[in-house]
Amino acid sequence: xxxxxANTDGLRRRRAVNRLMxxxxxxxxxxxxxxxxxxxxxxARRGGAAIDLNLFTKTPHPFxxxxxxxxxxxxxxxxxxxxxxxxxxxxxxxVLSAIYLNEFARARVAFLIALALDVLNGxxxxxxxxxxxxxxxxxxxxxxxxxxxxxxILMIPLIARAxxxxxxxxxxxxxxxxxxxGVSRWRTTLGVVLPQTIGAIVTGTTLAVARVAGxxxxxxxxxxxxxxxxxxxxxxxxxxxxxxxxxxSESPDPADHARAWAAALVLISFVLVASITARALAARSRRRxxxxx
Amino acid sequence: xATAVTIQxxxxxxxxxxxxxxxxxxxxxxxxxxxxxxRYGGVPAISDVSMxxxxxxxxxxxxxxxxxxxxxxxxxxxxxxxxxxxRAEGEILYHGLDLHGPGIDPVAVRRRIGMVFQKPNPFPxxxxxxxxxxxxxxxxxxxxxxxxxxxxxxxxxxxxxxxRLKMSALExxxxxxxxxxxxxxxxxxxxxxxxxxxxxxxxxIATSSIEDLMHELKRDYTFVIVTxxxxxxxxxxxxxxxxxxxxxGEDGRRSGMLVxxxxxxKIFTTPADRRTEDYVTGRFG
Ligand SMILES: Nc1ncnc2c1ncn2[C@@H]1O[C@H](COP(=O)(O)OP(=O)(O)OP(=O)(O)O)[C@@H](O)[C@H]1O
Ligand SMILES: [Mg+2]
Numbered sequence: 001x002x003x004x005x006a007n008t009d010g011l012r013r014r015r016a017v018n019r020l021m022x023x024x025x026x027x028x029x030x031x032x033x034x035x036x037x038x039x040x041x042x043x044a045r046r047g048g049a050a051i052d053l054n055l056f057t058k059t060p061h062p063f064x065x066x067x068x069x070x071x072x073x074x075x076x077x078x079x080x081x082x083x084x085x086x087x088x089x090x091x092x093x094x095v096l097s098a099i100y101l102n103e104f105a106r107a108r109v110a111f112l113i114a115l116a117l118d119v120l121n122g123x124x125x126x127x128x129x130x131x132x133x134x135x136x137x138x139x140x141x142x143x144x145x146x147x148x149x150x151x152x153i154l155m156i157p158l159i160a161r162a163x164x165x166x167x168x169x170x171x172x173x174x175x176x177x178x179x180x181x182g183v184s185r186w187r188t189t190l191g192v193v194l195p196q197t198i199g200a201i202v203t204g205t206t207l208a209v210a211r212v213a214g215x216x217x218x219x220x221x222x223x224x225x226x227x228x229x230x231x232x233x234x235x236x237x238x239x240x241x242x243x244x245x246x247x248x249s250e251s252p253d254p255a256d257h258a259r260a261w262a263a264a265l266v267l268i269s270f271v272l273v274a275s276i277t278a279r280a281l282a283a284r285s286r287r288r289x290x291x292x293x
Numbered sequence: 294x295a296t297a298v299t300i301q302x303x304x305x306x307x308x309x310x311x312x313x314x315x316x317x318x319x320x321x322x323x324x325x326x327x328x329x330x331x332r333y334g335g336v337p338a339i340s341d342v343s344m345x346x347x348x349x350x351x352x353x354x355x356x357x358x359x360x361x362x363x364x365x366x367x368x369x370x371x372x373x374x375x376x377x378x379x380r381a382e383g384e385i386l387y388h389g390l391d392l393h394g395p396g397i398d399p400v401a402v403r404r405r406i407g408m409v410f411q412k413p414n415p416f417p418x419x420x421x422x423x424x425x426x427x428x429x430x431x432x433x434x435x436x437x438x439x440x441x442x443x444x445x446x447x448x449x450x451x452x453x454x455x456x457r458l459k460m461s462a463l464e465x466x467x468x469x470x471x472x473x474x475x476x477x478x479x480x481x482x483x484x485x486x487x488x489x490x491x492x493x494x495x496x497x498i499a500t501s502s503i504e505d506l507m508h509e510l511k512r513d514y515t516f517v518i519v520t521x522x523x524x525x526x527x528x529x530x531x532x533x534x535x536x537x538x539x540x541x542g543e544d545g546r547r548s549g550m551l552v553x554x555x556x557x558x559k560i561f562t563t564p565a566d567r568r569t570e571d572y573v574t575g576r577f578g
Contacts, residue, residue, distance in 0.1 A: 106377070107377070171414070172375075173410060173412060173414040174414060174416060174417070175375075176372065176375070176408075176410065176414065177410070177414040177415070177416060177474065177477070178416070178426070178427075178430075179372070179375070179400075179403060180370065180372060180403055180407055180408035180409075180410075180478070181403065181404075181407060181426075181427035181430070181431070181477065181478065181481050182400055182401065182402075182403040182404025182405070182407075182427075182431060182481065182483075183400070183426075183427060183430040183431065184400050184430075185400075187430045191426060191430060192416045192417075192418075192426065195417070195418075196417055288417075
C-alpha cells in the first residue's frame with residue numbers, strides 16, 4: 001500500500017477526530033453569534049419603543065409616573081465627557097508605553113512591561129474602582145475626572161497592546177533606512193515608524209472606548225452621586241449611561257424600565273458600531289502595511 | 294595565468310577606475326581599521342581585520358556568503374549597534390578618531406557615514422518626502438526643494454520622477470527605489486556612502502546605472518561597496534578587499550577574515566594569495 005493511500009486505519013480515525021473537532025469549534029463559534037443575536041434582539045424589543053428624541057435631549061423628569069417628556073441627556077453627556085477624558089488620558093500613555101516596549105526597552109524590561117500590561121488588562125474593573133476611590137475620591141470627593149482616570153486604567157493595556165502588535169510588524173529595514181541617515185531613534189520612531197501604525201492606534205482606541213463605555217463598577221466609586229441636571233463640568237460627579245440603567249432598573253415606574261432598556265440598546269449599538277468600525281480600520285491599515293513589505 | 298573573469302571594457306574610458314587610482318602616497322586615509330574583531334553573542338563573524346580605506350575611491354568588499362562582508366561594512370557606521378548581541382573589538386579610526394571610543398555618538402557617526410542596503414527600503418512616503426525626511430530631521434531645511442532635486446539628479450532619477458514627486462515611493466520599480474535610497478543617502482551630504490550589495494535585486498540596466506552613478510559621485514564621496522558580483526567589483530572599484538572564511542579553529546568554528554586587499558586590477562589579474570586567485574577565477578565558491 002502506498003504511503004499516500006487514504007485507507008490506513010490511523011488516518012481514517014484521525015480524519016474522524018479532525019471532522020468532529022471542526023464541528024465542535026464551528027458550533028461554539030455559532031453559539032457566540034447566537035447569544036449576541038438573542039441579546040441584541042431582546043434589548044431592541046424592550047428598548048426600541050422608548051427610543052425617541054426626548055431620550056437624548058431631555059433630562060429625567062423629577063417625578064415618576066408622569067406623562068411629561070423625560071430623557072437621559074445628562075447620562076449621555078456624562079458618559080461622553082468621562083469616556084472622552086479617559087481616552088485623552090489613555091491614548092498618550094498607551095501609545096508611549098507601546099513605543100517604549102517595542103522600540104527602546106531591553107528584552108528583560110520589555111518582558112516585564114508586557115507582563116504588567118497583561119496583568120493590568122486582567123484586573124477586574126471593580127478593583128480599579130476601589131483603587132481610584134482610595135487614591136482620589138477619599139481626598140477630593142467624586143468627580144468625572146476620577147471616573148475618567150479609572151476608565152483610562154482599563155483602556156491603557158488595550159491601546160498599548162494594539163499599538164505594540166503593529167509596531168512589531170514595521171520592518172526593521174525601515175528603521176535602519178532612517179538611522180543610517182544619522183537621524184536619532186526618537187525622530188526615526190516619530191517620523192517613519194509611528195506613521196505606519198496610526199491605523200492600529202485608532203483601531204485599538206476605538207475598541208478600548210467600546211470596552212469601557214459600558215463600565216459600571218469603576219463609576220460607582222467615582223462618579224455616582226449625581227443629580228438629574230445636565231452637567232458638563234468634569235470636576236463634578238456626572239451621570240453616566242450604565243449607572244442610569246442600573247438605577248432605572250430598580251425604579252417602580254415601568255416607563256423608567258423602558259428607558260433603561262432604551263439606554264441599553266443605545267449602548268449596545270454604540271459598541272457594535274465601534275467594534276465593526278475598528279475591525280474595518282484594522283483590516284485597512286493591515287492591507288496598507290502589506291504594501292510596505 | 295588566464296583569469297576566468299573578464300574585466301569588461303569601460304563604457305567611458307576616462308572613468309576607468311585604474312586610471313583614477315592615485316599612487317599610495319597620494320591617497321587620503323578615511324578609515325584606518327586595526328585588528329577589528331566582531332562577534333554576535335560571542336561568536337566571531339570577522340576576526341582581526343586590518344585595512345585602510347581611502348578618500349574619493351570606490352572600495353569593494355568581495356567574498357563568499359557568510360564571510361562577514363555585511364558585518365564588516367555595518368561596523369563602519371556602527372549600524373550593528375542595533376543588534377543587541379553584537380560586540381566589536383579593535384579600532385576603527387575615522388579620520389583618526391576611534392569610532393568606538395568614549396563619547397562618540399553613533400547617531401553623529403551615521404550622519405557622516407551613510408548606508409544603502411541590499412534590499413531597497415524606501416520609506417512608505419512620497420518620493421519627495423523620502424529625500425526630504427532626512428534633510429528636515431537634520432535641520433537642512435533651507436532650499437529644501439533644490440536639495441531634493443539635486444540629490445535625485447545625482448542619483449540619476451530626477452528625469453524619471455520629476456513629474457510625480459508626490460507619488461508613493463513604494464510604487465517605483467526596484468531599481469528606481471534603490472536609486473531613491475541612494476538619493477536619500479547623499480541628500481544629507483555624508484562623507485562616506487556604504488553600499489551593501491546595492492544591486493543584488495536589480496536587473497543589469499539598473500545595476501549599470503548605479504555603477505555609473507558611483508563613477509560620477511566618487512569625486513565627492515568615498516564609497517565602500519559589498520558585492521557578490523566580481524564583474525561589478527572589477528568595473529566599479531579602485532581597491533578591492535577579498536574576505537573569506539578562516540579554516541576551522543579548535544572549536545570547529547570558522548570566522549570571516551581579510552585575505553587580501555589591493556588595487557582592484559591587482560586582485561583580479563595577479564593576486565598574491567592563492568585563495569584570492571581561486572575565488573576570482575571561479576575555482577572556489
Ligand atoms: N544579527 C546577527 N545575529 C547573529 N549572527 C549574525 C547576525 N548577522 C550576521 N550574523 C552571522 O555572522 C556571520 C557573517 O554574516 P554576514 O551577514 O556578515 O555575511 P556576509 O558576508 O554579508 O554574507 P552574504 O554574502 O550572504 O550577505 C554569519 O555566520 C552570520 O550567521
Ligand atoms: Mg551580506
